[in-house]
Each structure stands twice: as structure tokens, then as C-alpha cells.
Amino acid sequence: MAQVASEPVVVEPTGPEAGGEPSKQVVGRSPSQLFWRRFRRDKFAVAGVFFIAFMIVLATVGAPLLSGVVGHDQNEVFVSEALDQIGLPIGPSGDFWFGADTAGRDLFVRVLYGARTSLTVAMVATGIALIIGVTLGLVAGFYRGKVDTFVSRLIDTVLSLPILLLALGLVAACSLSRTGCLGGLIRPGVLLVSYVIGLFSWPYIARIVRGQVLSLREKEFIEAARAQGAGDLRIIFREILPNVTAPIIVYTTLIIPANILFEAALSFLGIGVRPGQASWGKMLADAGGGIFTVAWWMMLFPGLFLFLTTLAFNLVGDGLRDALDPRTAR
Amino acid sequence: MKRYTRLIALVGVLALAAAACGEEGAPPAADQGEEAQRGGTLLAGLESDVDAAFDPQKEYYSVTWGFYHCCLLRVLVTTPTTTAENGGDELQPDLATDLPEVSEDGLTYTFTIKDGVTFAPPYQDQEITAQSFINAMEREATPAVGAGYPFYYSVIEGFDEFGEGEADSISGMTAVDDKTLEITLTRPAGDFPFRMMMPAAAPIPDGAADGHNKDYGRFLISSGPYMFEGADQASAPPAEPFPGYEPGRSIVLVRNPSWDPDTDPLREAYLDRIEAQIGLTADDGALRVDSGDLHLMLDSVPPAQQIQQYQGDPERRDQLFSFGGDGTYYVSMNIAEPPFDDVQVRRAVNFALDRAGLLQIRGGPLFGDVADHAITDPLTGFLQEDYDPYPSPDGSGDIEAAQAEMAQSAYDTDGDGVCDDPVCENVVSVTDEADPYPDQSALISQNLEPLGLTLDVTTQERTTMYDSCNDPGAHVALCLGAGWFKDYSDATTFGEPLFGSAAIGPDSCCNYALVGAPPEVLEEHGYDVTEVPSVDADFQACDEMELGDERVQCWADFDRKVTEEVVPWVPISFFRDVFIIGDAVRGFDYDQFSGQPDLASTWLAGGGSA
Numbered sequence: 001m002a003q004v005a006s007e008p009v010v011v012e013p014t015g016p017e018a019g020g021e022p023s024k025q026v027v028g029r030s031p032s033q034l035f036w037r038r039f040r041r042d043k044f045a046v047a048g049v050f051f052i053a054f055m056i057v058l059a060t061v062g063a064p065l066l067s068g069v070v071g072h073d074q075n076e077v078f079v080s081e082a083l084d085q086i087g088l089p090i091g092p093s094g095d096f097w098f099g100a101d102t103a104g105r106d107l108f109v110r111v112l113y114g115a116r117t118s119l120t121v122a123m124v125a126t127g128i129a130l131i132i133g134v135t136l137g138l139v140a141g142f143y144r145g146k147v148d149t150f151v152s153r154l155i156d157t158v159l160s161l162p163i164l165l166l167a168l169g170l171v172a173a174c175s176l177s178r179t180g181c182l183g184g185l186i187r188p189g190v191l192l193v194s195y196v197i198g199l200f201s202w203p204y205i206a207r208i209v210r211g212q213v214l215s216l217r218e219k220e221f222i223e224a225a226r227a228q229g230a231g232d233l234r235i236i237f238r239e240i241l242p243n244v245t246a247p248i249i250v251y252t253t254l255i256i257p258a259n260i261l262f263e264a265a266l267s268f269l270g271i272g273v274r275p276g277q278a279s280w281g282k283m284l285a286d287a288g289g290g291i292f293t294v295a296w297w298m299m300l301f302p303g304l305f306l307f308l309t310t311l312a313f314n315l316v317g318d319g320l321r322d323a324l325d326p327r328t329a330r
Numbered sequence: 331m332k333r334y335t336r337l338i339a340l341v342g343v344l345a346l347a348a349a350a351c352g353e354e355g356a357p358p359a360a361d362q363g364e365e366a367q368r369g370g371t372l373l374a375g376l377e378s379d380v381d382a383a384f385d386p387q388k389e390y391y392s393v394t395w396g397f398y399h400c401c402l403l404r405v406l407v408t409t410p411t412t413t414a415e416n417g418g419d420e421l422q423p424d425l426a427t428d429l430p431e432v433s434e435d436g437l438t439y440t441f442t443i444k445d446g447v448t449f450a451p452p453y454q455d456q457e458i459t460a461q462s463f464i465n466a467m468e469r470e471a472t473p474a475v476g477a478g479y480p481f482y483y484s485v486i487e488g489f490d491e492f493g494e495g496e497a498d499s500i501s502g503m504t505a506v507d508d509k510t511l512e513i514t515l516t517r518p519a520g521d522f523p524f525r526m527m528m529p530a531a532a533p534i535p536d537g538a539a540d541g542h543n544k545d546y547g548r549f550l551i552s553s554g555p556y557m558f559e560g561a562d563q564a565s566a567p568p569a570e571p572f573p574g575y576e577p578g579r580s581i582v583l584v585r586n587p588s589w590d591p592d593t594d595p596l597r598e599a600y601l602d603r604i605e606a607q608i609g610l611t612a613d614d615g616a617l618r619v620d621s622g623d624l625h626l627m628l629d630s631v632p633p634a635q636q637i638q639q640y641q642g643d644p645e646r647r648d649q650l651f652s653f654g655g656d657g658t659y660y661v662s663m664n665i666a667e668p669p670f671d672d673v674q675v676r677r678a679v680n681f682a683l684d685r686a687g688l689l690q691i692r693g694g695p696l697f698g699d700v701a702d703h704a705i706t707d708p709l710t711g712f713l714q715e716d717y718d719p720y721p722s723p724d725g726s727g728d729i730e731a732a733q734a735e736m737a738q739s740a741y742d743t744d745g746d747g748v749c750d751d752p753v754c755e756n757v758v759s760v761t762d763e764a765d766p767y768p769d770q771s772a773l774i775s776q777n778l779e780p781l782g783l784t785l786d787v788t789t790q791e792r793t794t795m796y797d798s799c800n801d802p803g804a805h806v807a808l809c810l811g812a813g814w815f816k817d818y819s820d821a822t823t824f825g826e827p828l829f830g831s832a833a834i835g836p837d838s839c840c841n842y843a844l845v846g847a848p849p850e851v852l853e854e855h856g857y858d859v860t861e862v863p864s865v866d867a868d869f870q871a872c873d874e875m876e877l878g879d880e881r882v883q884c885w886a887d888f889d890r891k892v893t894e895e896v897v898p899w900v901p902i903s904f905f906r907d908v909f910i911i912g913d914a915v916r917g918f919d920y921d922q923f924s925g926q927p928d929l930a931s932t933w934l935a936g937g938g939s940a
């Protein structure tokens with residue numbers, strides 16, 4: 001019988017807010033109820049959740065909608081309207097809310113579409129990291145022995161690689177020819193960047209999961225399950241996995257912003273997304289090289305959105321960790 | 331095409347443009363009423379060192395050519411160190427008494443050399459003779475030297491044989507006497523006198539380059555108004571490199587005592603001394619020019635902010651200069667690759683592109699002129715200035731005319747002006763990853779959309795991009811970031827290397843469009859097209875003509891044929907070079923030949939004492 005599935009009732013005295021007089025009444029709460037109570041109290045984390053939701057709406061529905069409202073497509077070039085007579089982009093105005101970039105494109109629309117790129121890469125890359133990390137972590141922790149040794153060394157190996165350099169090389173190599181790598185399996189573009197980032201961020205999750213599983217597999221309820229004749233797969237997926245979801249969720253929310261920044265870094269260094277595709281890192285790179293001294297908006301807006309989004313994910317991650325870990329004092 | 335850092339430096343979008351074209355290139359207002367003064371030290375800055383440590387046979391770089399032309403090396407005939415508008419494209423005698431005599435068959439050139447001109451110290455006792463020029467050519471032919479552009483001299487009889495070690499001398503170069511040099515060619519090349527103005531053809535004293543196959547530049551014996559500092563302290567031949575050039579650090583030129591202004595009407599040489607500091611950044615250099623610590627930067631494009639300041643300040647606006655150099659930025663279309671194997675499609679693209687917008691992205695009129703044809707105006711004698719076969723309002727593209735062309739194409743079956751063939755989708759295009767090319771490719775994609783052409787653009791590092799464009803096997807349909815710059819003031823450098831069947835890669839360069847590609851080459855690289863137009867006969871005819879109006883007209887006609895009939899390019903803009911100078915600098919001018927400031931006519935207010 002799994003702990004979470006059974007929702008054991010924890011008895012907790014209600015606080016002094018329940019009536020003023022010392023209450024003898026005891027209210028039963030499930031762990032998920034406890035989690036929500038704790039999480040709701042963290043105003044920053046809640047704000048983070050709202051901001052992330054807002055960004056997701058903006059990236060999916062908002063980008064095309066608002067691009068229609070301002071009447072500018074993300075790749076539309078407005079030479080006469082957005083570049084002044086001496087070739088520099090114009091600043092924020094009624095028509096170009098965030099100003100224009102050096103190609104005369106609407107920075108506002110591009111920042112919105114950039115959110116799409118950033119979130120896509122972050123989600124896909126984190127998804128890949130999750131699948132690899134959780135699987136290997138579970139297997140290593142549960143089977144121990146040679147399997148564990150192999151997985152642990154693999155983790156060490158990946159962690160010891162110069163990630164940025166290697167990612168640069170991989171993406172660059174696969175972007176050289178239009179058919180990509182591995183016989184066209186990996187093509188240049190957002191997905192390639194996602195794969196590469198995913199391939200480098202799984203060890204963190206794997207390591208956490210492995211540690212948790214190592215201690216869980218000695219617990220009585222696992223022995224009980226085994227005594228009932230449960231197979232390895234059932235124990236792993238029905239008994240152990242549900243008990244490591246909390247740390248997985250927490251680490252996932254912390255890896256997402258790291259991956260957003262990773263994408264931005266790759267794009268900043270000039271590899272990653274295809275030309276024409278909006279990406280915050282790419283926009284920041286475009287604003288570099290001195291142009292921001294005369295066109296500050298090219299640096300400010302993509303940077304602000306990148307900063308706020310990663311901050312939001314980090315706040316949510318912190319909130320989740322505090323709420324899910326009963327040992328954290330609040 | 332020699333190396334031009336100013337073009338490699340990313341001008342692009344960072345740049346601002348002069349509001350009024352009229353004032354560009356005009357001499358500073360402060361010149362008026364001031365008499366040019368001799369003396370003073372010009373303080374210049376360089377971002378990077380010269381290419382080959384001043385070796386005259388190897389240097390193939392605009393900055394070094396600038397130093398040679400104004401200051402260090404005299405040649406038989408040369409152009410004045412000024413703009414094309416002021417005669418900077420016209421050959422004048424320099425060390426020769428006159429322009430060469432050409433034989434009837436166009437194969438023999440006879441130069442007569444001025445009397446009494448000697449080399450700079452430590453060879454001040456050696457007179458410049460016919461043999462001095464033969465020394466230079468033999469050095470250019472010697473493989474161990476690793477010369478920069480021997481191909482220009484292969485036309486001299488026996489030049490290649492000497493290089494291959496099959497002969498002890500170049501049979502086509504004869505010193506009839508000390509002052510008469512006769513050069514025989516294997517085939518007529520009307521531009522040959524121009525080839526003799528390049529630094530590789532500058533005289534070398536007997537014995538001065540012996541044992542210096544790799545480092546003659548450090549021991550360079552000057553013939554011009556200046557020489558490396560310390561040359562007068564050396565013995566002949568010098569034992570140590572001259573201290574006037576410290577690689578990676580500085581260049582210091584002082585007056586050459588052997589130089590006699592009476593023999594050199596082309597160079598004023600007002601300055602006493604020229605110092606160039608190597609290794610500054612563009613931003614650092616700009617700050618120093620602003621503060622007066624430096625007179626000018628020679629190899630960097632002024633940063634956007636600096637241009638903006640000088641542009642907006644009426645007192646400093648006359649310190650901002652923009653000169654038209656001889657370079658064309660263009661989009662190259664692969665005429666063997668569908669849909670660009672159809673001339674109607676190529677013409678449609680010429681109508682569709684917003685050249686003015688593309689120039690605006692590069693920085694506007696300060697950084698170029700809209701190009702309506704392939705070969706620059708100075709090289710076609712300004713005959714083509716009003717030639718505009720693909721007219722559009724303000725040069726911003728005419729989509730209706732473009733669609734009308736597309737409608738006649740085989741790739742537009744229903745004749746609605748929009749390509750409906752699958753080959754028009756995801757057209758393989760490459761461009762330079764540096765500014766302003768990715769931005770320009772966004773506009774190009776947008777311009778071509780109404781024609782049903784969608785581009786799949788890959789951005790690459792510059793050299794990689796040129797390799798891709800130059801490899802017929804890569805099947806790049808559009809090369810979006812191409813540019814080409816002349817070596818000397820004759821259009822021949824815009825002929826064969828760009829449109830000749832012998833210039834098709836990957837082993838040769840730079841006919842990216844595959845103009846005149848023979849059927850076997852097309853087949854070898856997997857093209858379905860078996861025949862493409864050729865202009866080999868056209869440029870060969872021009873090449874053989876003697877210098878003069880007829881030859882210029884021939885190139886103008888060639889330019890028309892290329893632009894209108896063959897249409898391998900969309901010319902985008904003609905290059906302009908931008909400089910900001912300190913307020914003490916006077917007489918600032920542009921050397922059309924090298925694309926560098928003309929330091930021979932530059933002088934300093936108050937003799938540089940200010």
C-alpha cells in the first residue's frame with residue numbers, strides 16, 4: 001500500500017485564528033491539503049504561478065492575437081516606419097510599443113513570439129531530462145549494484161563535461177548542413193536545441209531520484225508489497241514513483257528556468273534557433289555590440305521578459321519545495 | 331579581391347547616414363582660406379596589424395596598400411591618391427617619364443624610367459633602374475615568397491616559367507638599358523599598366539631582398555616620400571629589421587631624405603611623421619579621436635554613437651566623411667538551380683527587392699549608394715550612373731513589375747505572377763552571420779514572398795558562407811551576403827573572376843552564379859540544366875582593349891549585358907567608406923585605389939603643434 005495513495009490523515013491542531021479561544025477541535029487534513037495550505041501562504045510563489053500562466057497564455061494565444069492588434073507580423077520588416085532616416089531603429093512609440101530592432105521589425109511582437117521559443121525549448125528539454133533522469137534514477141536506486149555503478153558513473157561523466165562548449169559544438173555541427181545530423185533525424189532549429197539541452201540536464205534529476213529511491217526501497221511498505229508478490233515494475237511504478245514525485249516536481253521547476261537561460265545562452269552565442277525565429281537570447285545578442293547604447297529598448301525588453309520568466313519559475317520552485325517538504329520551517 | 335577590413339568590420343545597422351548626400355566627401359569647411367602647412371606628426375590608430383608584415387609582394391590588404399601608395403612605394407605608373415571624381419582612377423606616370431608605349435599588337439609595353447631617382451636609405455646611393463622592377467617581378471614569381479597575387483602577372487612572357495624554376499630570368503622583361511624597361515605579354519591585356527601600379531611591382535634595390543623571402547617587409551626599402559623610422563641608421567643590406575615597424579604594436583614613418591618632390595608631382599607629403607598605433611578597438615579609437623589624442627582610425631568603422639554625435643553637431647559634422655569606394659554588395663542567384671535557371675524569375679527578383687530598404691538596414695546613404703547595376707560607377711567611367719533597368723519608386727522595389735516578369739516564367743503556370751512550382755518553396759539560401767546580413771535576409775524574404783518564393787536561410791560565418799556559395803555541388807540557390815571589391819581602377823576585376831567560366835568553384839573563385847558553366851561542369855555537380863548563358867567572349871573582348879574611352883565603353887556594355895540579359899545578380903548597394911577625423915586634420919582625402927585615407931595630402935592645422 002503506497003503512502004500517498006492511501007492519503008493517511010494527519011491530525012493537526014487548528015491555529016489560533018479559529019475562533020480566538022483555545023480550540024479543542026481537531027481537523028483532519030490530507031498531505032495534498034496541507035501542501036496547498038502551505039503553498040498558498042507563499043505569496044511570491046503564487047505570483048510566480050500567475051506570471052507563468054500569463055506567459056503561457058501570451059505565448060500561445062496572446063502572440064498571434066496581439067500581433068493582429070498591432071498589425072505587425074513577427075518577421076515583417078518596416079524599413080520606412082521603423083528605421084529612422086539614418087538607419088537606426090526607432091524607440092517605443094504608439095505603433096511600436098517596445099520599439100523596433102535593427103532590421104525594422106516590431107520588438108513587441110518578437111518578444112511575444114520569443115516567449116514561445118523560450119517556453120517550448122524549456123518544456124521539451126525539461127521533458128527529455130525528466131524522462132531520462134527519472135528512469136535512470138529509479139533503475140539505479142532500485143537495482144543498486146552494477147546498474148547503480150554504471151548509472152552513477154554516467155551521471156558523473158555527463159556532469160563533468162564542459163556543457164556549454166559541448167552543446168555549442170553539437171548544435172553547430174548539426175546546424176552545418178540543412179539535413180542536420182544522424183541522417184536527418186536531428187534537424188537544425190528549436191528541437192535540436194531542446195534535445196541538446198535535455199541531454200545535459202537529466203543528471204540532476206537522476207541523482208535526486210536515485211537517492212530517494214535508495215532509502216525508499218528499504219521501507220516497510222515496499223517489503224509489504226514484495227511480500228504480497230508484487231513484481232519489480234509494479235513496485236517501481238506504483239509504490240516508489242508516487243513517493244518521489246514531490247522532489248521531481250520541485251527539481252523540474254528549478255530546471256526549467258535554467259534551461260530557458262541555456263537556450264538564451266546558445267542563441268546569444270549565435271547558434272540555436274533558425275534565422276528569423278524570435279528568441280530572447282538572440283534578441284539580446286542582437287542588442288549587443290554597442291547598439292544598445294543608441295537603442296536601449298533592444299536590450300531592455302527581451303532582457304526583462306527573460307528575467308521575469310526565470311524568476312517566476314524559480315519562485316514557484318522554491319515555494320513548491322517549502323510546501324512539499326514538511327521539514328522546512330516557515 | 332584584396333582584403334578590406336573596413337568591409338569586414340561590421341558597419342551595418344550600427345551606422346547612421348549622412349542626411350544630405352551633397353556634403354559627403356566635401357573638404358572640411360576649415361580648409362577654406364587656410365594654407366596647407368608642412369610638418370607635424372599624424373597620429374593614427376589601427377584595430378589590427380597589416381596582413382603580411384609589409385611584404386610588398388604578399389600584402390593584399392587595403393590598409394597596407396594605403397601606406398604603400400601614399401607614402402612608401404613609388405611605381406612606374408600610378409593613380410593620384412584621391413577620389414575617382416578628382417581623377418583618382420586615371421593612370422599618371424610616377425617613376426616612369428610617361429605612360430608606357432604599347433606596341434601595335436598590344437603585346438609589348440615600353441616604360442622609360444625617370445633619371446636621378448634613388449631609393450631611400452640605406453640604399454640612397456642606388457638609382458632606381460629597369461632592373462629594380464625586374465627584381466620585384468622575380469620576387470613575385472618566386473614560390474618560396476608566397477606572393478599575394480602572381481596571377482595578375484602570369485600574362486608576362488616567361489613569368490610562370492621563372493616561377494617554376496625552368497628559367498633564370500623572366501624572358502618577357504628586358505632592361506634595354508638602365509632607364510628602359512620592355513615587357514612582353516603572351517596575350518593582349520589592356521589593363522596591364524594598372525597591374526604595374528600594384529605594390530608588387532614597386533622597385534626593389536639589387537640585393538635588398540636577398541635572403542628575405544619570408545620577411546622582406548621588415549627590411550622594406552622605400553621609394554616614396556616616407557620610410558620606416560631607423561632605416562637611415564641601417565647599413566646596406568640592413569642587419570636588423572627597421573624599428574619603424576613593430577608588428578602588432580606600431581608603425582612609424584619618417585621622411586625619406588632621398589625623395590625629391592620635383593620628381594613626384596603626385597604626392598604632396600605635408601606631414602613630417604606618421605605614427606600608427608596597432609591594437610586599438612573601434613570604441614577606444616573613437617574616444618581618442620574625440621579627445622584629440624588621435625587624428626584618425628585607419629581600419630575601423632566609427633561606432634554608431636560617434637557617428638550620431640558628429641552627425642548631430644553642426645560644429646563637428648565636417649569631420650565626418652563618406653567616400654564611394656569601388657565595391658558592390660549583391661545577391662547572387664545560381665542560374666543553374668531551379669527556379670533561377672529561368673531568366674524571368676531572376677528579373678522578377680531584381681524588380682522585387684527593396685534595395686533602398688536593404689541599404690537603410692546597412693546604415694543608409696552614408697554607407698552606400700543604391701546599386702542599379704553590377705559594376706561600380708567609377709569603373710564604368712560614370713557612363714552607367716543613370717542606368718536603371720529595374721526601376722522602382724525610390725528604389726524600394728516594384729512588385730507589380732516583378733509579378734509581370736514572374737508571370738512569363740515557366741514556374742508560374744497560371745500566369746498570376748506568383749510562382750506555383752514546388753521549387754519556389756524553401757529556396758536554399760545562405761548569408762553571412764554578421765550584421766547587417768541576417769537583418770537584410772529578413773527583408774529579402776519579405777520582398778520575395780509575393781512572388782511565391784520562400785527562402786530557407788542559413789547564416790554562416792563569412793568564410794564558410796563564401797565557401798558554400800562557391801561550391802557548385804552545394805546547390806546554394808541564393809547567396810544573400812556577397813560583396814566584391816576592385817583591386818585597381820579597371821573593370822576587368824569585375825569581369826572574369828565573377829562571371830567567367832574559369833572562375834567556377836570549388837577550386838577557382840568567385841563565379842557563384844555559375845555563369846557560363848560548361849555542360850560537363852553542370853553534370854558533374856548534379857544540375858539538371860545543361861546549358862547556361864556565358865559572357866566569356868564579352869569580357870575577353872574588353873580585356874584585350876587598350877586603356878581608354880573605348881575600353882570603358884566596352885565594360886559599360888558588359889555591365890548592361892550582365893545586369894539585364896544574363897541577370898546572375900541582384901546588385902544591392904555600392905560601398906561607401908566612412909571616416910571620422912580629429913579637428914586638427916586638414917586636406918583629408920580618399921585614395922580611390924587603396925580605399926584608404928590619402929595621407930599624402932593630409933596636413934595638420936598649425937603644423938600639428940596644436
